[in-house]
Amino acid sequence: MNLGTLTSLVRTAAREELLPRFTNVKCGIKADGSFLTEADLAVQNRIAEELKNHCPETLFLGEEMAAEEQQALLQSGKPIWILDPLDGTSNYASGIPVYSVSLALIEQGELKMGIVYDPERDECFSAVKGEGAWLNDERLGPIDTGLTLKQCTGLVDFKRLAPALATRLATEIPYSSQRSFGSVALDWCWIAIGRSHVYLHGKQNLWDYAAGHLILAEAGGWSCTLDGDDVFNNSLTPRSAVAALDRRLFKAWVEWLGIDRK
Structure with a gap:
């Protein structure tokens, strides 16, 4: 799957599943004490299904899976998508507009592609290993601030x-x-x-x-x-x-x- 198709998939899922639920979401507590909302699950299920349709040969690991399943998937050695469907869940559940969807591709033990989408600001950060990084359509480059x-x-x-x-x-x-x-x-x-x-x-x-x-x-x-x-x-x-x-x-x-x- 090319980067353009992937960013479109993530953007659409976030805008349709996260934004409508923001400030009006049902929230629970996981065993580790962190928050879990219906939005986490909705985004994970939607993106998992979309990725399966586009790349059936690539495995999928989501944050909201059981730890044993996550471990088995990562140890398979096969290409795998790594998804955090809602990074910043406590912010989201509290009505604080700082949260994102994060998706990465690992192949042969290396990070190959990454997307972080902020639906509140419509900012999509992306990168392909060896090819560069972007914010929306603007290429990101090395910055020397000159600061101590x-x-x-x-x-x-x-x-x-x-x-x-x-x-x-x-x-x-x-x-x-x-x-x-x-x-x-x-x-x-x-x-x-x-x-x-x-x-x-x-x-x-x-x-x-x-x-x-x-x-x-x-x-x-x-x-x-x-x-x-x-x-x-x-x-x-x-x-x-x-x-x-x-x-x-x-x-x-x-x-x-x-x-x-x-």
């Missing part, structure tokens, strides 16, 4: 960080200001276009970061884990994420965090 780390805006999720690191960030404050928006997929994309400059998250799942990670990489951004490894490792093990808009800022951010880059 102390002048930057940090996009930081404190909830999942070790207490010592969270305390250090709050007391030593390495950046000019800090934000946290509640959608991991959009976090990656907003770094890629310069809405924030450096990023830190302690624990995100494959369906949260897969598409956004590829988009940032293809836009010229940089990333690693808090252990200095590559963020994507083709597994369901949650990963930390450290990222920046350009190489110079990434180097300064990694040094401040004390990461030994591998």
Whole structure:
């Protein structure tokens, strides 16, 4: 399936299933304490069916599947779609217009294609490995802000960080200001276009970061884990994420965090 067809599929599903339910959605709590809405399931079921019709040979893994099924699918070694049908569910359920649909394609253990769609702003971020990244029809390219780390805006999720690191960030404050928006997929994309400059998250799942990670990489951004490894490792093990808009800022951010880059 080409990128144009795929983005159209995701846009249509999000606009028809998410927007009409926004501010008027039934919400429950999953076993891990996170939110689940009827919209999550509606988008997942719709996109899964569409992808099956277009690419019957490619497997499908959605966030709302059982963990055992997810693991078996990923270990099959076959091409697989990875979907987060509603990234930012708690925002969505609370009437906060910051949420997205995230879809990635993995082939032979590599990220090959990614789409993150924000229906509230009609912003569709996309990337194809080795070919670049786009926001709608505008190509994204490397950006050199000219800013120092102390002048930057940090996009930081404190909830999942070790207490010592969270305390250090709050007391030593390495950046000019800090934000946290509640959608991991959009976090990656907003770094890629310069809405924030450096990023830190302690624990995100494959369906949260897969598409956004590829988009940032293809836009010229940089990333690693808090252990200095590559963020994507083709597994369901949650990963930390450290990222920046350009190489110079990434180097300064990694040094401040004390990461030994591998």
